[in-house]
Amino acid sequence: MSRVQLALNVPDIHQAVDFYSKLFATEPAKRRPGYANFAIADPPLKLVLFEKADADARLNHLGVEVISSDEVLAHQARLTGEGLAPVDESGTCCFAKQDKVWVDGPDGAWEIYTVLEDSDTFGASSTHVDDGGDSACCASSAEPVATRCC
Numbered sequence: 001m002s003r004v005q006l007a008l009n010v011p012d013i014h015q016a017v018d019f020y021s022k023l024f025a026t027e028p029a030k031r032r033p034g035y036a037n038f039a040i041a042d043p044p045l046k047l048v049l050f051e052k053a054d055a056d057a058r059l060n061h062l063g064v065e066v067i068s069s070d071e072v073l074a075h076q077a078r079l080t081g082e083g084l085a086p087v088d089e090s091g092t093c094c095f096a097k098q099d100k101v102w103v104d105g106p107d108g109a110w111e112i113y114t115v116l117e118d119s120d121t122f123g124a125s126s127t128h129v130d131d132g133g134d135s136a137c138c139a140s141s142a143e144p145v146a147t148r149c150c
Contacts, residue, residue, distance in 0.1 A: 001067070005062060005064060009055035020047060076088065087103070097115070
């Protein structure tokens, strides 16, 4: 089953986890400092929370979680055929090893990904060169596709 992903910036991760646990009647599937994600069955939704008290926007990014790497590759080929130039950013991000592509839309980027395995580290974009600043992983949706992951 595929599901839409909604990634939000939240000012207080504990308060947000408490609220969304009650709203969707489920506990987080993964919880790390400043990060949580929910795999919600009904409605089918992957809800990802990033603690960013000073974020300019509530929306971090949107995505679609798929079942397999083959599905990611099929979407990448389809999007390329449509002239949308998806960017492969497979690697470790958001405490998981993932196969993933990003594609820019008129109102922000979308990711299509599958989780291969959990990771103890947050990770970074496979295409991002670390400039010594904060990790670009899961940055605001206003940034170019090649500077984000997860």
